[in-house]
Amino acid sequence: MTNDVIATDHPLTTPQRQTLSALLDTILPASDDGSMPSAKELDLIDYLAEKAEDFIPVLVEILGNFDDEFPSLSLSDRYRLVEDFSKAQAGVFAGMLFHIYACYYQDDRVLEGIGSAAGPPFPRGNTVEAGDLSLLDPVAKRSQTYRKIDPRDRP
Numbered sequence: 001m002t003n004d005v006i007a008t009d010h011p012l013t014t015p016q017r018q019t020l021s022a023l024l025d026t027i028l029p030a031s032d033d034g035s036m037p038s039a040k041e042l043d044l045i046d047y048l049a050e051k052a053e054d055f056i057p058v059l060v061e062i063l064g065n066f067d068d069e070f071p072s073l074s075l076s077d078r079y080r081l082v083e084d085f086s087k088a089q090a091g092v093f094a095g096m097l098f099h100i101y102a103c104y105y106q107d108d109r110v111l112e113g114i115g116s117a118a119g120p121p122f123p124r125g126n127t128v129e130a131g132d133l134s135l136l137d138p139v140a141k142r143s144q145t146y147r148k149i150d151p152r153d154r155p
Contacts, residue, residue: 018071019070047102
């Protein structure tokens with residue numbers, strides 16, 4: 001007997017993905033001039049899988065607060081529903097925003113759109129001579145109080 005079911009390891013169903021896309025576009029829509037992408041263009045699920053996998057079930061719960069018609073609503077109607085949710089569940093909403101913003105502001109298109117160079121900031125503009133330990137001299141000359149343990153703090 002063969003099984004004709006094609007399985008996926010994606011944590012969201014198709015309707016949930018559509019709701020997430022509409023939710024992300026409501027929170028961070030694309031700029032009118034096209035220089036900044038909508039958050040729906042980024043892969044929040046991959047970001048969460050790598051950085052905050054424990055938030056995915058919370059996100060699924062959040063998506064359950066919006067019905068299947070949410071993606072087809074106008075931006076203003078979606079905004080009103082998102083605003084209502086943000087007031088009703090402020091802590092959960094703040095956690096979701098944290099992850100959305102973290103994902104969004106790590107994207108190269110967004111960094112370039114805000115005038116920052118894409119990629120990690122180090123070592124651009126920071127030259128460190130290999131093996132030049134003399135750079136630590138100012139630290140070694142400082143008082144050692146920050147390195148000592150107060151005897152009163154010992155167990």
